[in-house]
Amino acid sequence: MSLDLDSIRAAHERIRSHIRRTPVLTSERLDDASGAQLLFKCENFQKIGAFKARGATNAVFALDDATAKRGVATHSSGNHGAALARAAKLRGIPAHIVMPSNSTKVKVRAVESYGASVVFCEPNQTAREAACADAIAKTGATLIHSFENEDVMAGQGTATIELLEDVGVDVVMCPVGGGGLLAGTAVAAKSTKPKIKVVAAEPANADDAAQSFRAGKRIVTEKKFTIADGLRTNVGERNFPIIQRYVDDVVTVSEDAIISAMRTIWETMKIVIEPSAAVPYAAVVESKIDISGKRVGIILTGGNVDLDALPWIA
Numbered sequence: 001m002s003l004d005l006d007s008i009r010a011a012h013e014r015i016r017s018h019i020r021r022t023p024v025l026t027s028e029r030l031d032d033a034s035g036a037q038l039l040f041k042c043e044n045f046q047k048i049g050a051f052k053a054r055g056a057t058n059a060v061f062a063l064d065d066a067t068a069k070r071g072v073a074t075h076s077s078g079n080h081g082a083a084l085a086r087a088a089k090l091r092g093i094p095a096h097i098v099m100p101s102n103s104t105k106v107k108v109r110a111v112e113s114y115g116a117s118v119v120f121c122e123p124n125q126t127a128r129e130a131a132c133a134d135a136i137a138k139t140g141a142t143l144i145h146s147f148e149n150e151d152v153m154a155g156q157g158t159a160t161i162e163l164l165e166d167v168g169v170d171v172v173m174c175p176v177g178g179g180g181l182l183a184g185t186a187v188a189a190k191s192t193k194p195k196i197k198v199v200a201a202e203p204a205n206a207d208d209a210a211q212s213f214r215a216g217k218r219i220v221t222e223k224k225f226t227i228a229d230g231l232r233t234n235v236g237e238r239n240f241p242i243i244q245r246y247v248d249d250v251v252t253v254s255e256d257a258i259i260s261a262m263r264t265i266w267e268t269m270k271i272v273i274e275p276s277a278a279v280p281y282a283a284v285v286e287s288k289i290d291i292s293g294k295r296v297g298i299i300l301t302g303g304n305v306d307l308d309a310l311p312w313i314a
Contacts, residue, residue, distance in 0.1 A: 003150050003242060005191035008157040008184060011058040015155060018057050018090055022046050022159070024166050024297075027268050034284050036291040040265075041163045044273050044303025048082045048110070051159055051301050052146070055180060056083035058155030059144045060091050068093050071141035075121075075128035077103045078230055079302055080146035085116035096135040098128055106306065147180030148236040157184025159299055164192050169297035171289070173280035176200035176209045176250060177231035179239030181301065186246035197248045201283040203228050204252040209235045213243065213250040227311070228258055230276035230302075251289060257282035259311055265300075277301040 025040045043051040060072060071094030074084050081097040088095035095116035099108060100123035111118055121131035136143055144152065159181075160172060172189045176182045186198045202209050203226040211219045218240045223232040235243065243250075261278035264285070265271060277300045284291065284298075 003153050003183060003187050005188065007150070007154045008161060008188050011054075011151070011154040012158040012161050014061050015054060015057045015158065018047075018061070018087070019053055020046055021162055024163060025269060025271075029268050030264070034291065036284075036293065037295045038281075038284070039163070039167050039169060039295060039297045040269070041159055041297060041299045042271065043159060043299060043301050044271060044277060046302070048079060048086055049302055049304040050079040050083070050274075051156060051181060051299065052079040052083035053086065054158050055149075055152035055155035055184070056080060056144065057087040057090070058158075059149055059151040060084070060087035060093070062151045063142060067142055071095060071139055072144045073132055073135050073139070073141040074098070074144050074146060075132040076146055078107060079304060081116075082107070082110040082114065084144055085111045085114035088116065089114045094139070094141065096139060096141050098131040098135060100128065104306065147178030147233070148238045149180070150238075153180050153184040153239070153242075155184070156181040157188040160185045160188035160297075161192075163297045163299070164189070167297065168295060169196065170294040171197045171199060171291055171296045172299070173199045173201060173283065173296060174299040175228070175231055175276050175279040175301055176202050176235065176243075177206075177276070178233040179209065179235040179243055181299070182247065183239045183242040185299065187242065190246045198246060199248055199283070199289055200243070200250045201279045201288070202231050202250065202252055203258065203279065204254055206232045207252045209243070210250040210252050212240060213247070216244070227255055228275040228279055230274065231279065249289060251283050253279055253282040253286055253288065257286050261285055262310070272303050272305060272307070273300050274302045274305045277303070
């Protein structure tokens, strides 16, 4: 398949009975502070607590019966693992999830709760990929990569399909890590309304997408610490050409702005979002793009957080 509006709409039809149509929330206070109308697509209310349910579910249900019967596999320390485990359970097929040995117990329990087989490995990319390849060799399972998979990208794009069905926007913003969400978002937005501006945001400490966007070629970087650890992944090889074609800008934000954005959204809207989800609103706070007088759709990607670890909880 190729990632286009038809494939994203097909994904929406395929998964709509297995996911939640999340609400779009607003805040007069945040509108007044930004000088724009902010429309938050709340994927923190999605199944498994994050947008990842969309892409994993589409990828699993897009498999033919013979392939699906052999199961699916991936390596993930976070939401994609849980999303794939849930999707496999819904289809009644095996799931093999490779997780770093330092994964939090909460994340491990989430994956195990859906009946997936968990394989632990050393906490580095090489070990993750090797353990996943071994699981696939032993089981015949199909790899469902968390972002370099067009069915996953198409599934992630369904959040923007819903957003544009519910409200009209001039700008769509989302975070970028590997680029699965951004690719799906950008194709859905630009194919529906070509004049929409698509902007991605990422931490300044994990700015490979911004560097790549400026350079016109994919740049791989060594990441520093960021509280938005879900965005430390380098943008994918299959994702970057799509981003180049459809995205208008990639901006970066500070760690302080991410923390402040999380707290502001909690205090104002009374919802808890994970650090990665706060990054686009942090870009608004830091005035990284001109949104004055515009209607801005912001995808809040998830709400799976360890409250005890949040730096702004006293």
